[in-house]
Amino acid sequence: MKKVTSGLVVSALVGVWAMALEVPSNHIVDSAWLKSHLGDKNLVIIDVRKKGYNKGHIKGAVHWKSKDYREGRYYSKITKKPIPGYVAAPLTIKRTMQKSGINNDSAIVFYSGGTKAKDYRDAALADFTCEYYGFPNVAILNGGFAGWKKDGGVIGKAKPKVKKGNFSFKGRKFNQTIMATGEDVDEAVWTGNAQTLDATGKGKHWDGTAKDPRRLKEGHLKGAAPLHTKELAVKKDGVYYLGDKAFVAKKFKSAGLDTNKPIISYCNTGHLAAGTWFAGKYVLGMGDKSRLYSGSMADYTRWPKRKLIKGDK
DSSP: OHHHHHHHHHHHHHHHHHHSOOOOTTSEEOHHHHHHTTTOTTEEEEEOOSSOGGGOEETTOEEOOGGGTEEEEEEOTTTOSEEEEEEOOHHHHHHHHHHTTOOTTOEEEEEOOOSSTTTHHHHHHHHHHHHHTTOOOEEEETTHHHHHHHTTOOEEOSOOOOOOOOOOOTTOOOOGGGEEOHHHHHHHHHHOSSEEEETTOSSHHHHTOOOOTTOSSOSBOTTOEEOOGGGGEEEETTEEEEOOHHHHHHHHHHTTOOTTSOEEEEOSSSSHHHHHHHIIIIISOOGGGEEEESSHHHHHTTSTTOOOBOSOO
């Protein structure tokens, strides 16, 4: 009898997990997908816009501020504030997930503004943070809030009543394979075993003329390819969407990148670079050959004896 009971319990558990909502394998959803799953109890929608949540958001969405999933380390001598260049500490993430009503079997969809070409990087960074902490059932809404409105999605102003979630780190494994470190960047620069992608593109940071208080030095990594995150978005009917595989592949190739080889994306604080990381991993199907240097130049320029290239080289 015990064996039969055990079997029934296992079967029941398998059935429960089988019914849990799973996001698409490319971690991208559109308005139609989201509309079709709005009633799913396992779905949690997160608004990561800096402004606008109280004026209107996807009905039922919870709002995440930067401090909910990003962490300041070091200090800017000019602003006297921590530099938000890293994923937040595990304790912060646990609290954020639970207060957002996220359970261990939840599916999360993040959305950003969609009114600017670089907006998708906000949702991509939140996606990265969850993946890094061993929670891969996450996706971004292509087109963001602007796309949702255009497609006639339901909008609300009231904050949802959220029941505390049971999210836990127990049994999880942090995904170190998507995170590049300063040592990984050193290896890429000195050996060429990986390519580096500067997501600020060819601008003042690239040529060294910028004065960013978050960095101690200006310029770019030796051998880096300039490709701004906004170059990977396309505008349609006033909404910015992350481009399709053919479009993104062309942009990577034009920047001199070989998507068959590892790529480390960086910027100033890892924010912009989250966009190119996401596009490489999911739009181009690079998998873990696409990595993000979370600290980026805010971190690397504080390491001794590391030089950057100035000018258009």
